[in-house]
Amino acid sequence: MTPRDFGLMTLVCLIWAANSIISKLVIANLQAPPMFYAALRFAVVLAVVWPWLRNVPRPLWRMILVGLCMGCGTFALVFFALETASPSAVAIVSQLGVPITAVLSWFLLGERLDARRIAGTAMTLAGVVLVMWNPDGLHMSAGLLFVVASAVIGSFGAVLMKQIEGVKPLQFQAWVGLTSVIPTLAYTLSFETGQAAVTVANPWALGAAVLFSGLVVSVLAHTLYYTLIQRYEATLVSPLTLMTPIFTIALGVVFTGDVVDLRMAIGAVLALIGVLVTAFRFNQLARLALVFGRGDG
Numbered sequence: 005m006t007p008r009d010f011g012l013m014t015l016v017c018l019i020w021a022a023n024s025i026i027s028k029l030v031i032a033n034l035q036a037p038p039m040f041y042a043a044l045r046f047a048v049v050l051a052v053v054w055p056w057l058r059n060v061p062r063p064l065w066r067m068i069l070v071g072l073c074m075g076c077g078t079f080a081l082v083f084f085a086l087e088t089a090s091p092s093a094v095a096i097v098s099q100l101g102v103p104i105t106a107v108l109s110w111f112l113l114g115e116r117l118d119a120r121r122i123a124g125t126a127m128t129l130a131g132v133v134l135v136m137w138n139p140d141g142l143h144m145s146a147g148l149l150f151v152v153a154s155a156v157i158g159s160f161g162a163v164l165m166k167q168i169e170g171v172k173p174l175q176f177q178a179w180v181g182l183t184s185v186i187p188t189l190a191y192t193l194s195f196e197t198g199q200a201a202v203t204v205a206n207p208w209a210l211g212a213a214v215l216f217s218g219l220v221v222s223v224l225a226h227t228l229y230y231t232l233i234q235r236y237e238a239t240l241v242s243p244l245t246l247m248t249p250i251f252t253i254a255l256g257v258v259f260t261g262d263v264v265d266l267r268m269a270i271g272a273v274l275a276l277i278g279v280l281v282t283a284f285r286f287n288q289l290a291r292l293a294l295v296f297g298r299g300d301g
Contacts, residue, residue: 009235012228013244019225021251023217024082024091025259030213031086032260034206037196038083041214043188046075048218050181056174057182066164067171068183073161075184081154089147092262095252096135096272097151102279103128104159112163124281131275135268173230177222246276 030036061067085094103125110116165171171179192199203210229245253272256262264272 009232010244013232014247016225016229016232017245017247018251019221020245020248021095021255023221024086024095024252025255026213026216027083028086028091028256028260030210031083034202034209035198036202036210037192037199038087039080039188040192040196040199040202041217042076042080042083043185043192044210044214045079045217045222046181046185046188048214049177049222050185052219052223053174053178053181056172056178059175061168061171061175061179066168067179070161070164070168071179071181071183072187073157073164075180076188077157077161078154080184080188081150081157085147085150085154087147089151090256090262091260092253092256092264092268092272093135093148094151095249095256096268096275097132097148098155099128099249099275099279100132100152100155101159101162104155105162108159108163109166113166120281124278127278127281128275129278131271131273131278134271134274173227174223176230177226181222246279249276 027041030041031038082094082098103121106121106125249272253262253264257264
């Protein structure tokens with residue numbers, strides 16, 4: 005990987021991490037209803053990439069299900085989680101998605117689940133449990149339960165996505181926007197309140213956050229990521245996304261007052277190591293270490 009592309013990958017991870025912090029501030033500080041914020045995000049995405057809806061993927065029902073899982077099934081649930089959970093905890097617990105995807109791929113697609121992946125899954129689960137632990141026992145807050153649900157749904161969508169061929173990044177974003185804006189909009193109109201008040205009180209802050217989430221995060225960062233995936237082996241690019249929770253923890257400490265104690269730090273390290281062990285063989289991890297060490301693999 006060239007230094008330029010490594011820098012782009014670092015930028016992508018930083019954008020994703022910043023989005024978690026901004027979403028936390030919008031939902032917790034501005035008190036924007038989570039589904040309202042999600043609906044605005046997906047509406048922006050759809051408005052920009054709607055021309056890519058013309059070529060309908062087949063089968064359509066699977067694309068719709070993938071869009072629901074990867075859109076409102078993940079992002080909207082994370083927005084719910086950020087009402088009560090810190091961005092740092094959300095970033096760590098969301099790493100469950102990698103081992104869950106491995107297990108679902110084994111169960112639904114017949115992919116191999118060997119001892120290495122089982123060990124990595126166990127390590128990730130142990131790290132997440134440690135993050136949730138407090139002196140009184142396992143603390144399954146509503147926020148972190150939303151993150152667990154998001155990881156499961158997102159993993160199911162990722163497995164379904166493996167069965168759809170020829171979908172381009174912007175086409176995928178368009179279908180995620182279309183399939184997700186409808187249920188999130190219906191939910192916020194039916195069950196949430198205060199949307200108008202939040203918009204009137206904070207029009208510039210809310211508008212900037214929505215545009216950042218929709219344009220910079222979904223359209224720009226995700227497209228850059230898929231471009232790098234096409235340019236390099238997935239086994240080289242995918243593990244670099246582990247920079248995202250690291251950046252999220254750092255930004256959370258600075259901007260949202262996240263407290264990262266020794267227990268949480270150990271849990272984070274254990275979970276991230278488990279993700280690496282689950283997803284990649286040891287020779288691939290050695291190549292990744294070279295990329296991190298030199299930046300030019």
